[in-house]
Amino acid sequence: xxxxxxxxxxxxxxxxxxxxxxxxxxxxxxxxxxxxxxxxxxxxxxxxxxxxxxxxxxxxxxxxxxxxxxxxxxxxxxxxxxxxxxxxxxxxxxxxxxxxxxxxxxxxxxxxxxxxxxxxxxxxxxxxxxxxxxxxxxxxxxxxxxxxxxxxxxxxxxxxxxxxxxxxxxxxxxxxxxxxxxxxxxxxxxxxxxxxxxxxxxxxxxxxxxxxxxxxxxxx
DNA sequence: GACCAGGCACATC
DNA sequence: GATGTGCATGGT
Numbered sequence: 157x158x159x160x161x162x163x164x165x166x167x168x169x170x171x172x173x174x175x176x177x178x179x180x181x182x183x184x185x186x187x188x189x190x191x192x193x194x195x196x197x198x199x200x201x202x203x204x205x206x207x208x209x210x211x212x213x214x215x216x217x218x219x220x221x222x223x224x225x226x227x228x229x230x231x232x233x234x235x236x237x238x239x240x241x242x243x244x245x246x247x248x249x250x251x252x253x254x255x256x257x258x259x260x261x262x263x264x265x266x267x268x269x270x271x272x273x274x275x276x277x278x279x280x281x282x283x284x285x286x287x288x289x290x291x292x293x294x295x296x297x298x299x300x301x302x303x304x305x306x307x308x309x310x311x312x313x314x315x316x317x318x319x320x321x322x323x324x325x326x327x328x329x330x331x332x333x334x335x336x337x338x339x340x341x342x343x344x345x346x347x348x349x350x351x352x353x354x355x356x357x358x359x360x361x362x363x364x365x366x367x368x369x370x371x372x373x374x375x376x
Numbered sequence: 377g378a379c380c381a382g383g384c385a386c387a388t389c
Numbered sequence: 390g391a392t393g394t395g396c397a398t399g400g401t
Binding site: 200201202204205208237238239240241242243244245 | 399
């Protein structure tokens with residue numbers, strides 16, 4: 157497929173999703189820190205489970221870097237329990253908080269002053285933050301123009317033959333970023349719309365007969 | 377009870 | 390480089 161053709165299809169896909177679903181209003185979260193925390197807690201986890209944790213933390217006034225830094229890891233794990241993988245996630249959040257403290261004086265707003273190219277390697281260096289979590293934090297918490305690729309993105313693009321199964325994370329990320337204008341709002345909506353489509357129509361066990369994108373694209 | 381959910385690190389070959 | 394495994398709760 158030529159780059160021009162791929163670009164046209166990606167634009168077409170976005171318009172189809174937008175028309176079908178409208179704005180998704182991602183990411184749920186009132187502060188950049190809240191969004192970043194949610195990005196770690198939702199790893200391989202249904203958002204509903206994460207929402208329980210976030211609601212409790214908020215109610216207890218603990219939804220800040222300072223409050224969570226002050227808690228022992230074991231106590232953090234106890235709070236994260238409903239989100240699953242709670243021991244793992246407590247360690248990962250602690251790792252993130254340590255970098256936030258050491259490099260940005262504990263202030264995510266200070267982090268946001270750096271550019272995408274400087275920040276991405278810093279996040280990827282944190283043990284427990286991989287490419288998807290890093291890009292989620294960059295795009296939704298820090299408003300940097302990077303594209304988030306998740307399991308739904310892989311599945312949807314594979315099923316509709318827009319990308320080979322062998323595609324890596326970075327290759328898919330570049331596919332979007334090389335062919336769409338670097339627009340934070342566009343990237344935010346596009347990823348959220350792909351998740352929406354994936355949840356409704358693109359399950360692991362193929363049940364595509366009623367898929368919104370049935371038969372699309374006709375030719376490629 | 378089986379399957380799935382907005383990953384990642386690590387071991388092994 | 391590819392593939393397999395542990396991590397865990399909660400909804401359908």
